[in-house]
Amino acid sequence: ETGVTQSPTHLIKTRGQQVTLRCSSQSGHNTVSWYQQALGQGPQFIFQYYREEENGRGNFPPRFSGLQFPNYSSELNVNALELDDSALYLCASSLGDSPFDEQYFGPGTRLTVT
């Protein structure tokens, strides 16, 4: 167990809807990153937060947004869902000394957009 939890486990949404995914990091981990993983592919970096500020972003449109809270929880929000958004969404936390070093991943949320 990594100590990182995500909710919900599975989610089905309709194209055009909005979704919020949640992550609870390990206590003391100031950095959280979110990834999208399509079936059979490696994860793709969405963005990273450090101490509640966005600290880097991958090649995802602005309809992907996030928040990090002081209690080591975070959210990924996706607006105007598209069919291609169907994927496993992973969050990962780390101490933050080096942005991506020794990340602990949660089990993921499987999002299906119909």
Add this chain to the structure above:
Amino acid sequence: EDQVTQSPEALRLQEGESSSLNCSYTVSGLRGLFWYRQDPGKGPEFLFTLYSAGEEKEKERLKATLTKKESFLHITAPKPEDSATYLCAVYSNTGKLIFGQGTTLQVKP
């Protein structure tokens, strides 16, 4: 554009048959290379961080090495429980983390 390519895509080994997985990268300034293991239905599990060419890290049956163009994950005398998808990821001067597509390893008893 930064790129990370892993080979082979899939690898089948007999228990005890050693082999290596490759991760080739083209990036604008390497700041770190990471290896992860991912079991089906789970998030990736951190294995190693490598920062500079010539660096090596070892853990049980796994050994990771790094050159200026590629990294290898050597698996010595694998066991069936080593079966998983192995992912490498590169952190570059662009400030992004890029994963390869992974190598799925199956070790048969």
